[in-house]
Amino acid sequence: MRVFSLLILLSLMVGSSVSAQKYFTRNGKISFYSDAPIEKIEAHNIQSTSVLDAATGRMEFAVLIKAFQFEKALMQEHFNENYMESSQFPKATFKGEIKDPAQVDFEKDGEYQVIVTGDMTIHGVTKPIEAPGLIKVEGEKITATSEFELIVADYEIKIPAVVRDNIAKTVKVSVELNYQPLKKGS
Amino acid sequence: MKKILLFLLILAVGGGAYGVYMYNKPHKNMQRQGADFELSAAELYSEFENDESAANTKYLDKVLQVTGNIREIIKEDEKVSVILETGNLMGGITCELDGFSEHDFSALNEGDQLSLKGICTGMLLDVVLVRCVIIS
Numbered sequence: 001m002r003v004f005s006l007l008i009l010l011s012l013m014v015g016s017s018v019s020a021q022k023y024f025t026r027n028g029k030i031s032f033y034s035d036a037p038i039e040k041i042e043a044h045n046i047q048s049t050s051v052l053d054a055a056t057g058r059m060e061f062a063v064l065i066k067a068f069q070f071e072k073a074l075m076q077e078h079f080n081e082n083y084m085e086s087s088q089f090p091k092a093t094f095k096g097e098i099k100d101p102a103q104v105d106f107e108k109d110g111e112y113q114v115i116v117t118g119d120m121t122i123h124g125v126t127k128p129i130e131a132p133g134l135i136k137v138e139g140e141k142i143t144a145t146s147e148f149e150l151i152v153a154d155y156e157i158k159i160p161a162v163v164r165d166n167i168a169k170t171v172k173v174s175v176e177l178n179y180q181p182l183k184k185g186s
Numbered sequence: 187m188k189k190i191l192l193f194l195l196i197l198a199v200g201g202g203a204y205g206v207y208m209y210n211k212p213h214k215n216m217q218r219q220g221a222d223f224e225l226s227a228a229e230l231y232s233e234f235e236n237d238e239s240a241a242n243t244k245y246l247d248k249v250l251q252v253t254g255n256i257r258e259i260i261k262e263d264e265k266v267s268v269i270l271e272t273g274n275l276m277g278g279i280t281c282e283l284d285g286f287s288e289h290d291f292s293a294l295n296e297g298d299q300l301s302l303k304g305i306c307t308g309m310l311l312d313v314v315l316v317r318c319v320i321i322s
Contacts, residue, residue: 026269026280026310026311026312027260027262027267027280046262046265046267046282047267047280047282047307047310047312047314047316048310049310049311049312062310063310064307064308064309064310064314065307066246066247066305066307066308066316067282067307067308067314067316069285069316069317072209072210072211073211073212073213073214074208074209074210074211076213080247086246087242087246087247090242090246090307090308091308091310178262
C-alpha cells in the first residue's frame with residue numbers, strides 16, 4: 001500500500017493549488033450480506049480508505065479484510081482463515097472511475113446517479129466490475145453510496161460443501177464513503 | 187446393543203452441545219486479553235512503512251498495546267475511532283474502539299496521550315487496529 005500512500009501524498013501536493021478537486025476518506029463503511037437458506041450473515045467494516053478525483057472521475061478504495069466484524073466469532077474466524085485467507089491477502093482494493101464524470105457537478109448540491117466501472121481485487125484475484133452508485137454533494141461534503149453483488153466463486157474463494165447452504169454464492173456489498181476535500185495539512 | 191445405542195446417543199448429544207457452543211463462541215474479551223507487543227504509535231507506523239509484509243507477518247491478528255498522542259477522534263453513528271499521531275504527515279494509527287466493551291472516552295481530547303490495546307488488521311493509509319480498549 002506504499003503506492004497508495006504515495007498516490008495520496010502526490011494528489012495532496014497537486015491538489016493543494018486547486019483545493020476542492022480531490023476528495024478523501026479514511027473511515028468509509030463497507031458491509032456485506034450473505035443470505036443463504038440456513039443463515040443470514042453480515043459483516044461490517046468502518047475503516048475503508050478512498051480517494052475520489054472530481055476532475056477525472058477516478059476513484060479508488062481499499063479495505064482490510066481482517067477489519068470486517070461479524071456478530072459471531074466463529075464466522076469471523078472461518079471468513080479470515082478458511083475463505084479469504086486474509087493473512088496472505090490482507091486487503092481488497094477497487095480501482096476505477098465514474099463513467100461520464102461530467103454529469104456530476106461537484107460544486108453544486110444535489111444527488112447524482114452514476115455508474116462506476118473498474119477492477120476489484122479480492123483474495124488476490126482481480127475482476128472487472130460495474131456498479132450503480134449515488135453521489136450526494138452537500139457543500140464540501142461528498143457522500144458516495146453503492147450496492148452491488150459479487151459472486152464468491154469469481155474470486156476463487158472456496159466454500160466447502162458442508163456449509164454450502166450456510167453461505168450464499170452471491171454476496172451483497174454495500175459501500176458508503178463520506179468524503180472530505182483533500183487539503184494540505186488535513 | 188443397548189449399550190452401543192446409549193453410547194452413540196451420548197456421543198451425539200455431546201457433539202451437538204459442543205457444536206452449539208462453538209457456533210456461539212464469544213469474541214475474545216479484549217479487557218482481559220494480554221498484549222503480545224507494546225510499542226509507540228510512531229514505532230508501529232515506521233515498521234509498517236519500512237517493510238509492510240514483514241510487519242504483517244509479525245503483527246497481524248496480534249494484540250498490540252500502542253501509545254501515542256490523539257490526532258483526531260471520529261464519532262460516527264455509535265462507533266468511535268481514535269487516530270494516533272505517528273510523526274508522519276498523512277499516516278496515523280486508526281484505533282476502532284471495541285463494540286463489545288464499555289469505554290469512557292468523554293474525557294479524551296485531541297493532543298492527549300493515550301494507551302490502547304487492540305487487534306492489528308494491517309495497513310491502508312493508516313495502520314488499523316480494531317476492537318480497541320483504552321488502557322490509560
